[in-house]
Amino acid sequence: MKIPISIKINGREYNVEVKSNELLLNVLREKFGLLGAKYGCGIGECGACTVLLNGRAILSCLTLAVSVNGQEITTIEGLSDGSKLHPLQESFIEEGAIQCGFCTPGMILSAKALIDEKPEPTNNEIKEAIRGNVCRCTGYVNIITAIKAGAKKIKRSEK
């Protein structure tokens, strides 16, 4: 069964046809070439496929593409302003919060959703927000530091 849907991805409106059993993750990667969201486990455990749906972090490996008809998706590709990185992307680099980078898009999007809601998150709030994002190489200390630093940068840039 093919179904026409309209979705806004990173600020742009698209009309596409998807199959009823297609996952949002695969549509983003294969139809739109947006390779930031990763396939890790496919069953909700790792968070590598995290994207924002209307500003909230969700798992694109457990979301049918048809289900997001008429809604708004943000992927990691939507964060930078041309070649200017988003403050969270900068702080992840500066704080050494990336090694292989596989978890990073999901981590940063979870962090962005948190900071949009709570501009000055505590350590516990950060841990809570990235509880569903697994990192196998960096360890979480640098990631938490990077999220705090990113939140500060965002505040400063808004002043």
Added chain:
Amino acid sequence: MNDTKYIGIEFNYYRPESLKAVLEKLKEDGSKILAGGTDLLVRIKTDMEKPKNIVEITGVKELSVLETNNELIIGAVVKLFEIEKNDTIRKMYPSLYEAVKSIGGKQIRNMATLTGNLCNASPGADSAPPLIVLGANVEIKTLNEKSEIARRLIPLEDFFTGPGKTILGAKEILTKVIVPKPQENTGSAFKKIARVNLDISKISCAVFLERKERVIKEIRIAVGAAAATPVRAYQTEKALTGKEYDLTKIQKNLALIESDISPITDVRSTAEYRKEVAPILLKDTLKLAWERAGGEVLI
């Protein structure tokens, strides 16, 4: 290993905007309700479910009700994050808040519904024990022979019939969960033991009690992941009712919980561990509920 990258089967997809249209679709064989998908899509990917029709219910407005004025009413498409964010629920139904907050990571709670957690009927579904002790009822709807919407109301406690099994027929939908307003001098709490916090429970416990001065006037206890369904601990409840709240004196009553449950050994834990830890978990949960009922804080 299953390939969890793609969905291997084909199905039709519908997203009706009225309850009636949902119920009409459910009359077709092989139809399956989709809410947040955090259980259903995993089950489809791992070949445990092969629906012909997926009927997504998130488009039905009346199912998004969330009311806290008198009794608490939670519609079928209300997501866990909405419950977590609701101040009235956090204050008046802390056991439910604690259970919801303990489910999965943020992404899961942004997607999953409370009703889906109940309908999936895992013996360890974290939302079940608190809702059972709070005395929740569930509203179930279906179409009768005349194609009219028929409604029944069932105590949640009678809803579960086995692992993954409920009294729901294939043509029925759970439309809302209704929880009575707790009275004065009552308190409730939920605790679970899991490998890490976001994990599925090895065992969980919810307590609701009414305090009269220093006495446990009434108590309801429910345990998750310790039997084929979430269960009430009737013997323990009976032994604790009317007792003075003195943890050393009621120690042996708390131990009765071992005979109220019938745990198995599975990937998450052993039957022995579950039995061993149950009285301790109960004690911690009871303490919290007692304090919330205005009882003296004991260390």
